[in-house]
Amino acid sequence: MKGTTAAVVGSALVGVVSAQVGNGVVQWNIQKKHKPADPLGLRKRASTYEEVIQNEQIRGGYFTTCKMGTPAQDLTLQLDTGSSDIWVPDSDASVCTSTKNGGCSFGSFDPSNSATFNIVGKNKFDISYVDGSFAKGDYFTDVFEIGGASLTNMTMGLGNKTDIAYGLVGVGYALNEAIVADEQSTSAAYPNLPVNMVDEGLINTVAYSLWLNDLDASDGSILFGGIDTKKYVGDLTRIAIYPTQQGLYTSFLVAFTSLQAVSPSGTDTLTSRSFPIPVVLDSGTTLSYLPTDLAKQLWTEVGAAYSLEAGLALLPCSMQNSKGYFSFGFAGPDGPKINVTMDELVLDLTDGKAPVFSAGEYRGQDACAFGIQNFTSAPYLLGDTFLRSAYVVYDLVNNQVGIAATDFNSTESNIVPFPSMSAEIPSATVAPNQQQATAKPSATQPGYAASSGFTDGAATSSNQKNAAPGMTAARSFSLSSSFVKMRVIRAVATLHSGRAVAARHGVRHFGLASRVAVAALTVDTPSPRWTASQLGSRRHFSETPFARAAVSAADAALKQAKELAAANMTPEAAAARMTPAELKRLSQVRNIGIAAHIDSGKTTVTERILFYTGRVKAIHEVRGRDGVGAKMDSMELERERGITIQSAATFTDWAKKENGVEETYHINLIDTPGHIDFTIEVERAMRVLDGAVMVLCAVSGVQSQTITVDRQMKRYSVPRVSFINKMDRMGANPFKVVEQINKKLKIAAAAIQIPIGSEKEFEGVVDLVEMRAIRNDGARGINLKISKEIPAEIKELAEQKRNELIEKLADVDDEIAELFLDEKTPTPLQIKAAIRRATIALKFTPVVMGSAIADKSIQPMLDAVCDYLPNPSDVPNMALDLSKGEAPVALIPYNSLPFVGLAFKLEENPYGQLTYMRVYQGSIKKGQYLFNSRSNKKIRIPRIVRMHSNEMEDVAEIGAGEICAVFGVDCASGDTFTDGHLPYGLSSMYVPDAVMSLSIKPKRSSDADAFSKAMNRFMREDPTFRLHVDEESEETIISGMGELHLEIYIERLRREYKVDCETGQPRVAYRETVTTRADFDFLLKRQSGGPGDYARVCGWVAPNERNAEENHFETQVVGGTIPDKYLASCGKGFHEACVKGPLLGHKVIGTELIVNDGATHVTDSSDHAFSLATQMAFRKAFESAGGVVLEPLMKTTITAPAEFQGNILMLMNKRGTIVDTEVGADDFTMVADCSLNAMFGFSTHLRAATQGKGEFSMEFSHYAAAPPHLQKELVAKYAKELEDKRTK
């Protein structure tokens, strides 16, 4: 069964793939409606596309005019957020040829008249809707135009058989396409309209805004790729879209959490057993559908009742004059509210004369449909009757909806495009407290206080006016005559094949969506981001090359976005301006970092690189017997301990030989430490490098820090070559490692080599691209023996792995996919080009292998670095234009452009302060002046050097795209330097927070000077190392990333500065926060003879839902009860109070303080008084706001031989929660979330429990409330300390 499905998916998509690539180059007719300023004349920027849509009341829904085919055929299609395919009726379909119902007056499509029409899925298109209507036929590709945007290769459905006389433009999630449900496979998805627009560079991200005008205006607009800030009033608020239980995003499902009826006579809070109610925002549905219990309350408020004849709740048409409205609340108590007035909720039933109530209390009045109807099961729908009042932005990348009240009267326009792929909705703030969306409101019945106000003024019968509130049960009526029903529901496509049947049987069945909706709403975490890699993994990324079609959309969109949003100037465009000499220079520069799990052999590999490139004359091992030590581990401590502590930079030239031609590549290389405590070193290396070599151990594969460095590489978009080291080790299994890279790191990877011999017999590799054997020869493997003879016993394996490589490439590269589909074998040149393209595009990593210790196969790895990693002009590097609100601008590694460089690392050496600099644009000469764009200082560069570990080499000039170090520059790590003409800044790197600290003091007081000098230096060099003096205890406290981190600095103090120190017990960096809201009204009134202090502040303290790590201050004072300048002092007071929490004196995080009222005194109020009053108010409110102590939880990974599993389990049980255990052939790995507190001295316990054979690593994960007993103990201890101090 499974096989057949797969085959079907395959054949469906073969067409799609070949159709996409078959047409060759596509030229886009990009119309820029909102062309940005273009200083360099080279920018290409994605724009926004707007289309007016018309409300067709009788047909139900909003329609838009589009063009399709070549020559273009005009069509009017319904716009639908509830489905995701574009489809049109075939002009041969009987619904169009029959004249019975007027045929297809909105237009149908004649494929025989389009030169660009191409069938890509014969009989694959099959969609049905909840009202039983359907369309079936072929999937095809053709030109499609909407709102001035033209897409030449749009996949669409052709309705050969359908009972709907017009087509649709579904703009929902691609995963909601009919093909996905029909094939029951997410990998069948194709890039639908919004994704394709991104793919084609027309817009920057998969998002659009939709606003429908009011009912009378009969039109609306859809704006792809942007928002129009003039089309809404009030705030635009972001709320989460909820995924299915499988974690997939398929519909615009949001949490509807409250409903109020408001009229001149009063306000009612309406209730439902179903709150929080999952609702789908669906522009393809005319009316809105809510749970019956809630709908009935709405009907009671407005005097509507259900008519069996009409199958709808009806009310008198005159109710459109009612003054009442309904206020819809979303995403919890503090979420956005949208008011829907009655004139939007009373709809004509026909386009002719309205039917009349023939009996009952409304007798003689015209009957209209009420805009809110009932459904009996989830998901409920908010259709056009709701959406007309809401301006909605659909962000399909961040899975958020931006919502605000529509500005019906707007005549102005201010379009703001999304700046880049995955950018959040512009000008929108996130709804606070969204996790409370899951809370059930208390269920009491409304008092119907608003009811009479709804009918006042609307000319309803006197009966109604006199009816007691809430009394509609007795209402009865019938209608005057039969009438043509308006088409009220089309709505949510029922994508399951079985669903149409269910719908026809009158069962409201929503398949996937309904099964998932309610449960999904109980998820209280923010929705995860929809990234290309997540999609890739869900879509069985590696199963088949056909899956490529599915992910290409996201991948291409990301790539495009990176090029466009990031730069608005492609590297190609930059290259086009360069001289051939410059291009040649750059094409031979590689800036690379070596990063990996601890001890995987980075430094050993680097040592070989330096040796083979002739940079060092002899190889010295890490902790080798010769006592010299590896070049890159130059610090004494590194050599002793055999670990890298500081990253070290070097440069070298590699003469790469290819087909007898030698080309010299200039490689700047940084060897980084693997231990997590020194993670900042990896972070800053990744910030400035263009590519990386990720080293893995052939036995251990992907380990905990591999995952950390993977994250860092992804954070800075660094392409990588993967090198499997230690092929000589027993149990080496490179293919298992390749699989782990694919699965655990979720990046497509394939071996481009296979080993010759294994373990001790490991001799070299077979190069799968050229199909040749490469072995090392001569002393220390200095020569390479290359042969076309592949050993017979691995020939078959080589063929197999080469095919796997090609298949993998077909997944990520169009050209190889095309060859693959045509069953052609790519040439080595084509394979190489594809590997390079895919690697630089971050879609793939080629895997090479060797053994550094045995001097095997390092040179082919260097070749791979040159072949597949980018040169500085291949990757977009961005600066922020400080004069334009930090708008991103591209930097071009062109020597003659103005200089821009980043100081990424500082180091003190005997000659003074050394500043490592990455030159992004322009060049510098010795003696030249540069500007520090942070401090605005002009400085002279007296000396430029290239670093070679701890040695340096003077140079007179350094070119664009290179790395160097400069002397005598006073700056901080992360400062940007320019030539003084460009107002640019470079975004700095991510610096993790410290998790532990200890008190420290020099043993001899005479060492105080040396101590402070050393501390200043360490802090300047290492942003993760911090020092402060505790006011109360007057102790000096140092804090950092872990025990080893601090231990190393203490040791360096001793060795390098000869300062011996006393240290206290390691302490955990606790945090404090509040858990609920607490109001305060605080009066500070002090009189002491002269001028006193007077300040009154009112407001509240609450958790900061926007950011659990940051504090937020806000003023909501109306009427100027506190003047602005004092409000600023309140803010200052609050932030000061957060430095030292009330519970432990540790930092307060994730807290907000709002001031909304207060009072001043003519003479006694001052900045000081308000700051103080706020601090005191905060401290007082902290307790009632449920103040808690937070402790850091550490993600701890322990690896040990399998026999110790029991011991480790016992050790860990006491310390944390075990998250994962993986048992390998010989050893096992356990991952646990542990309290840092419990982990001090853990290495000793681990050693004892595993006879010294266990290893562990620890990384900060998040803050969580400390156990109550510990909190109590800590708070009591702190209180006692304070008390002791007071009484001292």
Ligand SMILES: Nc1nc2c(ncn2[C@@H]2O[C@H](COP(=O)(O)OP(=O)(O)OP(=O)(O)O)[C@@H](O)[C@H]2O)c(=O)[nH]1
């Ligand atoms: N068997 C084997 N051992 C190796 C190989 N390469 C390195 N080692 C050993 O692995 C240990 C760690 O090597 P390093 O080069 O210091 O590893 P590293 O990745 O630089 O370590 P950190 O910088 O501390 O993260 C040393 O004992 C090396 O001798 C190899 O190819 N095979």
Ligand SMILES: [Mg+2]
């Ligand atoms: Mg090392």
